[in-house]
Amino acid sequence: MSLETLIENELDPYLIEIDTSTHYPKNFIQTLFKEGYFKDNDINNNVKVIETVSKSCLTTGFCLWCQLAFSTYLKHANQPHLNHGLQQLLLTGEIFGATGLSNPMKSFNDLESFNLTHHYQDGQFYVNGKLPAVSNIGSDHYFGAISKSDDDDELVMFIVRANQNGITLDEKSNFLGVNGSATFGVEMSEVLIPEDQIITHDAKTFASAIRPQFVALQIPIALGSVRASLDLIHKFSNAQNGINQFLEYDVEAYETRYTQIRDEFYTLIEQQDLDNQFGALIKLKKAIGYLLLEVNQASMVNGGSRAYSPKAPQARKLKEGFFFAALTPTLRHLGKLEAELTETNVTTSN
CATH class of the missing domain: 2.40.110.10 (Butyryl-CoA Dehydrogenase, subunit A, domain 2)
Known part of the structure; x- marks a missing residue:
């Protein structure tokens, strides 16, 4: 079964229940791991799965990030019973x-x-x-x-x-x-x-070693959610005889920024050198985080009254953007990290 079909059948029917906290998509998450959608030592594949799932539901994409962040801890551990034994149980869906x-x-x-x-x-x-x-x-x-x-x-x-x-x-x-x-x-x-x-x-040295991958696995969460909100904007662009043309949101500029961030991200991932790209990853997460807030707000206004229902996809995506902004490292934490890295680089160059 394709990932898209699995999402359509096993995740999409529960989106409202997830949003209202009456459903935790444990079975869906476990199925992805049991069926081999996530692969050991293949971050390129894994971030694409997170992105695709997050287009439907950022919350579930976030849960997948939690799984893979824990996998990162195990992978970097020196003990075989952790980096091989427990790691394999996680990647095959036996544990969470x-x-x-x-x-x-x-x-x-x-x-x-x-x-x-x-x-x-x-x-x-x-x-x-x-x-x-x-x-x-x-x-x-x-x-x-x-x-x-x-x-x-x-x-x-x-x-x-x-x-x-x-x-x-x-x-x-x-x-x-x-x-x-x-x-x-x-x-x-x-x-x-x-x-x-x-x-x-x-632990401080260990945390420094894992944090590039820790952040890299978060970026596709927002990429998927941004794409979903942009698609919602396009879907209702001709509502009420084209009234949305008078909104002052620059949707084409959003599309350009989204494409640029996504391309830069996957270029970094394909280089397979994340350990030396923490500064670049910080900038990308910050950029996609702010874009997500902007696009989700535009989608709400673009959707008109239908978007203001608590069950509307635009309203759900708006909340998703607020959550991503508060996901450690938060947007304000990212700004502090970026400033510190810049100061370090200036000091080093002098």
């Missing part, structure tokens, strides 16, 4: 994974403090704290996390399963644009993390 790194990614840029802390007792590793929102998670799902030592500056990255002793989940179902993504607050109270679940005791 979530990211859990929103807070640490912000903390590394001094935007937040680390929410999780750890200590050692009798040689064992225990974690405490709260993560306000982790998506694509369920009681048996895995997620990655980073904790800071109670006693020093040690930062440890580990994976954990949500049904381990000491973990409590609190469902979040009232966030704009993120409903249907299985988002939960996670509280950890004296959670014992076995040694075989610890990825590294140098």
Whole structure:
């Protein structure tokens, strides 16, 4: 079955239920992995799948990103039982994974403090704290996390399963644009993390290594959503005897910007050198994020009264754009990262 047919049959009928948080498309997500739509070491293929799914539903594309972000943690781990064993279970749909790194990614840029802390007792590793929102998670799902030592500056990255002793989940179902993504607050109270679940005791270096792919996998989420909103604009361009021609939105300029960003993105992906392209990826995510907000707003106005129904695709896409703007690294976080990279480059050149 083609990806487009699978989306039409197994995802599109549930779009309204996803938006209203009464449906998490777990079966659809699992089917994509079980049927081999995602491939190990083939980011070109994987981002195209995310883009195609996100054209229909950004929330589901985001959940796929969560899966692949977790896969990135496993891939970069040194332990064979993680980078081969657990990785294969994830890629074949046997297990689900979530990211859990929103807070640490912000903390590394001094935007937040680390929410999780750890200590050692009798040689064992225990974690405490709260993560306000982790998506694509369920009681048996895995997620990655980073904790800071109670006693020093040690930062440890580990994976954990949500049904381990000491973990409590609190469902979040009232966030704009993120409903249907299985988002939960996670509280950890004296959670014992076995040694075989610890990825590294140098989490900052590890996070720096994975962040280019972390961001690269987010960009197709917005690419798909932008394409969907542009298509909606064209679909209703002749509404009410062509009244939309008097709107001052430059749709052709949107199309040009979209094509340019998409072409630049896939050129980077095909070079297979993401480790040295973090600055370029930051700029691309920022550009597509702002374009998504603009195009979704134009689509709402272009759609007329029909677009203002809570169940209208234009209204759903509008919320999707707001959510993407808040996806770590957020638009404002991207701006800070871009400024820091620019300052570093200037200092280096001098």
